[in-house]
Amino acid sequence: MSWTRIAAMTRKEVLQIGRDPRSLLIILVIPLVQLFIFGYAVNLDVKHVPLCIYDRDGTQTSQDLLKHFQATDYFDVVRVSDNYPDVVRNIDHGVCSVAVVVPPQLAESLHSSGQASVQAILDASDSNTASIGMGYAQAIVQSYSAEIQISWQQKQGLAAGAPIVTFQPRTWFNEDLESMANFVPGVVAMVMAVVGAFLTSLTIAREWERGTMEQLISTPVGKLEIQIGKLLPYFVIGITDTAICAGAAVWWFGVPFRGSWMVLFACSMLFLIVVLSLGYFISVTAKSQLGACQMALLVTFLPTFLLSGFIFPIDQMPVVVQWITAVLPARYYVSILRNVFLKGAAVRLLVGDISALAASAVVLVLLATRSFQKRLG
Amino acid sequence: MNQTATSVVVENLTKRFGDFVAVDDVTFEARQGEIFGFLGPNGSGKSTTIRILCGLLRPSSGHATVAGIDVARNPEAVRQHIGYMSQKFSLYNDLRVAENLQFFAGMYSVPKNEIPARIAWALHMAGLDGRAQNPTSALAVGWKQRLALGCAVLHRPPIVFLDEPTSGVDPVSRRQFWDLIHNMVGEGVTVFVTTHYMDEAEYCNRLVLLDRGRIVAIGTPTELKSRYMKGQLLLIECEPLGPTLELLQTAPGVLDAAVFGSGIHAVVADAASMAPKLRELLSRKFRPGRIEQIAPSLEDVFVSLTAARATGKEVAA
Numbered sequence: 001m002s003w004t005r006i007a008a009m010t011r012k013e014v015l016q017i018g019r020d021p022r023s024l025l026i027i028l029v030i031p032l033v034q035l036f037i038f039g040y041a042v043n044l045d046v047k048h049v050p051l052c053i054y055d056r057d058g059t060q061t062s063q064d065l066l067k068h069f070q071a072t073d074y075f076d077v078v079r080v081s082d083n084y085p086d087v088v089r090n091i092d093h094g095v096c097s098v099a100v101v102v103p104p105q106l107a108e109s110l111h112s113s114g115q116a117s118v119q120a121i122l123d124a125s126d127s128n129t130a131s132i133g134m135g136y137a138q139a140i141v142q143s144y145s146a147e148i149q150i151s152w153q154q155k156q157g158l159a160a161g162a163p164i165v166t167f168q169p170r171t172w173f174n175e176d177l178e179s180m181a182n183f184v185p186g187v188v189a190m191v192m193a194v195v196g197a198f199l200t201s202l203t204i205a206r207e208w209e210r211g212t213m214e215q216l217i218s219t220p221v222g223k224l225e226i227q228i229g230k231l232l233p234y235f236v237i238g239i240t241d242t243a244i245c246a247g248a249a250v251w252w253f254g255v256p257f258r259g260s261w262m263v264l265f266a267c268s269m270l271f272l273i274v275v276l277s278l279g280y281f282i283s284v285t286a287k288s289q290l291g292a293c294q295m296a297l298l299v300t301f302l303p304t305f306l307l308s309g310f311i312f313p314i315d316q317m318p319v320v321v322q323w324i325t326a327v328l329p330a331r332y333y334v335s336i337l338r339n340v341f342l343k344g345a346a347v348r349l350l351v352g353d354i355s356a357l358a359a360s361a362v363v364l365v366l367l368a369t370r371s372f373q374k375r376l377g
Numbered sequence: 378m379n380q381t382a383t384s385v386v387v388e389n390l391t392k393r394f395g396d397f398v399a400v401d402d403v404t405f406e407a408r409q410g411e412i413f414g415f416l417g418p419n420g421s422g423k424s425t426t427i428r429i430l431c432g433l434l435r436p437s438s439g440h441a442t443v444a445g446i447d448v449a450r451n452p453e454a455v456r457q458h459i460g461y462m463s464q465k466f467s468l469y470n471d472l473r474v475a476e477n478l479q480f481f482a483g484m485y486s487v488p489k490n491e492i493p494a495r496i497a498w499a500l501h502m503a504g505l506d507g508r509a510q511n512p513t514s515a516l517a518v519g520w521k522q523r524l525a526l527g528c529a530v531l532h533r534p535p536i537v538f539l540d541e542p543t544s545g546v547d548p549v550s551r552r553q554f555w556d557l558i559h560n561m562v563g564e565g566v567t568v569f570v571t572t573h574y575m576d577e578a579e580y581c582n583r584l585v586l587l588d589r590g591r592i593v594a595i596g597t598p599t600e601l602k603s604r605y606m607k608g609q610l611l612l613i614e615c616e617p618l619g620p621t622l623e624l625l626q627t628a629p630g631v632l633d634a635a636v637f638g639s640g641i642h643a644v645v646a647d648a649a650s651m652a653p654k655l656r657e658l659l660s661r662k663f664r665p666g667r668i669e670q671i672a673p674s675l676e677d678v679f680v681s682l683t684a685a686r687a688t689g690k691e692v693a694a
Contacts, residue, residue, distance in 0.1 A: 002486055004483060004486060004489070005483055005484060005486060007483065008479070008480055008482070008483020008484060009480075009483070009484075011479075011480070011483075012469065012472065012476070012480045015471075015472055015476060016469070016471055016472070019471050020471070210467075210469075210470070211463070211465040211466070211467045212467045212468065212469055213467075214433065214463040214465070214467055215461070215462075215463055215467035215468070215525075215528075215529075216484070217433060218431050218432075218433060218456060218459070218461035218463070219456060219481065219484040219485055220453065220456045220457050220484070220485065220486065221484045222453075374432075374433075374452070374453075375432075375433060375434065375435065375452075376428060376433045376434055377394070377434060
């Protein structure tokens with residue numbers, strides 16, 4: 001191993017990256033775009049559900065009930081209807097996703113029988129929003145009926161009868177239940193997978209395609225020297241991108257950071273070794289730039305996006321798919337990121353994830369080193 | 378330096394790609410300090426042979442040593458002793474001239490304190506003085522080839538392999554390139570060069586003529602011309618060329634006939650007696666111009682050897 005040869009290789013690679021607008025674009029723009037897309041645009045929190053109300057009763061009681069809908073952030077009253085066809089039209093045209101219809105004689109039947117019902121119509125073409133909206137509506141109606149019960153009990157001279165069992169939730173780690181706090185740490189993994197594997201997937205393929213490889217392998221440079229020299233600049237780029245994304249997550253998006261920066265960077269380096277080796281392996285195998293970058297997207301971007309638990313929770317996946325995710329290094333890294341950011345987990349709690357990541361690093365480094373031969377054909 | 382030492386020994390070398398035999402049982406030796414030429418058409422196995430000698434391809438059978446090292450067993454050790462310039466231009470177009478030289482100086486582990494002097498030497502040799510900071514992509518082909526040679530010999534290798542170094546280069550640049558080769562040989566370097574330019578073959582100390590993977594002749598240019606021609610050569614100028622050629626190919630006493638430039642070269646046993654006979658034959662139909670004996674060129678030798686192989690005739694060597 002000669003450090004001067006590695007240094008010469010690294011220097012050449014840096015010069016080439018600096019002169020290739022495509023690479024610069026990937027290094028600088030992709031992390032920012034991903035950060036902002038996942039930080040702002042992708043939002044799984046359901047709030048401000050558009051609501052249409054149709055009050056057929058028109059009494060003080062019905063107005064009281066509807067005020068509860070107006071008072072919450074979860075619903076925005078966008079239409080007040082005075083006939084059924086109008087309600088149906090609003091749902092059909094997507095003006096609102098939920099319509100609440102108060103039946104005539106609501107107040108009267110409450111007085112006479114102590115019972116009444118309220119109708120909710122839901123647009124379930126987006127099942128997620130519909131089921132969450134239904135939950136909200138249910139909760140509002142229940143709390144309203146509890147209020148009525150209490151006021152009756154008071155009127156009848158009973159001591160302020162509090163509800164018998166109350167529910168006291170405490171959300172840990174992501175106190176405001178913001179999906180952004182869940183995503184943004186995962187974005188770090190996405191950026192590294194894409195930048196790391198995508199950029200390096202071109203590095204060897206480019207030399208074969210341009211014919212420079214034949215000259216290069218006729219020199220005494222060792223294959224390990226080529227590998228290290230070529231990957232070193234991408235390693236630095238990857239770490240820098242990690243720092244930028246993690247920094248933006250904490251100081252721009254306000255994601256809590258409770259763990260240790262040291263653990264974060266140590267694990268990030270491990271993951272970088274994984275993705276860089278993967279990109280290198282692809283580059284050696286593909287021999288053409290187009291094939292290599294398509295392959296890199298296929299094996300990094302898609303699995304990291306879909307199967308790493310970044311957006312879709314792994315424990316909600318079918319069992320077979322869960323097994324598949326077990327061989328996906330990004331899964332362990334995403335888990336480490338969440339634990340370090342939100343839980344501030346101690347290293348001993350991360351041992352499982354870290355060992356899985358280290359094992360994949362060893363396998364991929366060996367694969368990358370073995371795959372490259374200083375021979376033609 | 379020992380002028381008689383052999384620097385490359387090749388014995389029964391064969392390379393197959395599937396069913397295709399690219400190099401077929403090739404044996405030769407090259408001595409230190411000579412220009413050893415590989416002459417042959419495209420696909421004759423020149424590049425494959427050179428790539429095996431550089432350790433870039435593994436031979437299917439037979440063996441080869443370069444600077445005393447077995448290329449199949451120890452390709453890495455061979456690479457310390459050689460410079461190689463591949464057929465396709467293979468420097469980095471997105472680097473500057475000096476950056477390419479700097480990079481290869483690093484790859485060949487040229488000692489750090491010698492690098493500036495070696496780069497200055499290579500720039501001067503390539504005629505690129507003052508252009509060190511030019512982008513490589515903007516250089517003309519002739520300059521690129523000389524820069525590539527400069528990169529390949531930065532570490533002063535004793536053996537240099539050049540695979541069609543002058544293809545696509547203008548005649549003046551070709552001439553300059555050959556001056557560089559002669560200078561290196563003057564310093565005791567062994568130069569292997571493949572070419573399909575016959576005029577360049579004349580510059581070689583020794584030549585191997587390859588055709589479809591096999592050696593058809595080996596020797597100095599002079600030896601090849603005297604030993605491998607199976608008769609004497611007549612230059613015949615007569616229009617139109619096509620019908621004249623047809624007539625000559627079936628004429629008694631004509632061993633072989635082929636078009637060369639604006640005339641026809643005919644191989645005959647005795648030029649002096651055949652010239653008047655052929656003039657008489659041609660005069661019946663056409664109006665022949667010059668018909669005279671000429672010294673054979675390497676191209677004549679090559680055409681007659683490969684034609685013999687193609688038609689299955691044995692070469693009387």
